[in-house]
Amino acid sequence: MIVTDQDYQLFIYALKNSSKYDFSQYSEKSLKRRILKVLTDHQLTITSLVSRIKNDPEFVETIVKEITVNTTELFRDPQVWQTLRFNVLPRFKNNNVINIWHAGCSTGQEVYSMLILLNEQNLLERTKIYATDINTDVMDIAKQGEYRYRFNLSYLDNFDKVIKENPYNYDEYNDVPYDKYFALDKASDAIRMHSVLRGKPVFKKHDLVTDINTLYVKFDLILCRNVIIYFNYELQCRVLDLFHQNLYESGCLMLGLHETILGTHASKFQKKGHAYFKN
Ligand SMILES: C[S@@+](CC[C@H](N)C(=O)[O-])C[C@H]1O[C@@H](n2cnc3c(N)ncnc32)[C@H](O)[C@@H]1O
Numbered sequence: 001m002i003v004t005d006q007d008y009q010l011f012i013y014a015l016k017n018s019s020k021y022d023f024s025q026y027s028e029k030s031l032k033r034r035i036l037k038v039l040t041d042h043q044l045t046i047t048s049l050v051s052r053i054k055n056d057p058e059f060v061e062t063i064v065k066e067i068t069v070n071t072t073e074l075f076r077d078p079q080v081w082q083t084l085r086f087n088v089l090p091r092f093k094n095n096n097v098i099n100i101w102h103a104g105c106s107t108g109q110e111v112y113s114m115l116i117l118l119n120e121q122n123l124l125e126r127t128k129i130y131a132t133d134i135n136t137d138v139m140d141i142a143k144q145g146e147y148r149y150r151f152n153l154s155y156l157d158n159f160d161k162v163i164k165e166n167p168y169n170y171d172e173y174n175d176v177p178y179d180k181y182f183a184l185d186k187a188s189d190a191i192r193m194h195s196v197l198r199g200k201p202v203f204k205k206h207d208l209v210t211d212i213n214t215l216y217v218k219f220d221l222i223l224c225r226n227v228i229i230y231f232n233y234e235l236q237c238r239v240l241d242l243f244h245q246n247l248y249e250s251g252c253l254m255l256g257l258h259e260t261i262l263g264t265h266a267s268k269f270q271k272k273g274h275a276y277f278k279n
Contacts (some may be wrong), residue, residue: 001039005033007046011035016051017059022209023067025235041066060145061276065135069230072106074147075113075158076225077257082167083274084140086112088252089121092220093238099219102201103208103243107141108206109155113162114223115197116181120163126176130215132206139203145193149186165173208239215248220248226256240265247278 004009006053009029012024039049052059075081078136092098098118102111111131118124133139147155159178178184183192206214208227222243228236240261242251253269253276257260261269261276269276 001036003039003046005142008032008035010046010050011053014050015060016064019057019064020210021060021064021207025209025232027230027232029137029228030069034069038063038066041043049103065137068135070106070135070138071111071226073152074109074155075162076110078158078161080225080254080274081113081117081158081162084163084254085117085121086168088221088254088275089117089123091250092123093121093253095220096126098123098221099130099217100127100221101215101219101223101246102131103206103222103224105133105139105142105203106135107138107147107239108145108201109147110223110225111142112145112181112193112197112200116159116163117199119181120176128203128217129201130216130217131201133176134205134207136205137211139205140217141201143198144200145182145198147160147191149184149189150189151189152191155191208242209235213242218246218248219251221252221254222247223254226259229256237263237265240268244268244278249278251278252276253278258265 006026015021015023020069038044039046040047044052053063063263067105100112100114105111107129111129114129115124119129131139131142133142156178161167164174166174181197183190183194185192204215208224224243226238228239244265247253254274255276257274261271268279271279
């Protein structure tokens, strides 16, 4: 089975016309793959899928959750977290309050990584963390802060690279125990974040396509990693404008390792390593 250009348009317009969701500016290639998965998983034809979208609002919510890609991990791309540790967070050490927004937080591993790093830098108490996503199911997992253990052994390697080791001085080693932040329950195959971390972030549903800044604060740091890669160039520019407007002067935007700011928006930020500082 393939998703033709016509199927794709039918899907996009059915969603747009019968719900608040607009996927018309997502990257076509990856969205077509997700539509194909939905058709296969639900054993539907494009005609029956479109008909259900038009007539069943609950089904629309299910479909939106199924077409988003939610892959994430603790301290994903450790080199980016080293940039945060050595080059970004120290800039905020004299702030009374630090506002951080995780846009597209998925199941929360990025948020817990930030909480751990902030605590190691003695910045956690002064920080307000906002975490948003279009998909409320993944945010429910984020709030619970519980992940599979055996499936995610890389989390511990990443923790070591970012929290224990210093890539600029290999003689320095901070022997921070994992159980300072999470319990490793091998018997029930779980990594459970401590409640002191779980209680800290404000989680809120937010759609980067249609919503303005509904958090009503400005930010020192925005992380939107591995999200705009699914958007076309025009939508990327619109979302970058939203972030630019809602960052404080010299505030910082962190994108995914393989995401860059191109075109006219490049001049609005100064790139330093993996970090983009507002001009
Ligand atoms: C691949 S995950 C990235 C998770 C995390 N930021 C990371 O880099 O590990 C992408 C997330 O973006 C969310 N997303 C996709 N479209 C969105 C939109 N329009 N508004 C808000 N979040 C969106 C998805 O639901 C998904 O959880």
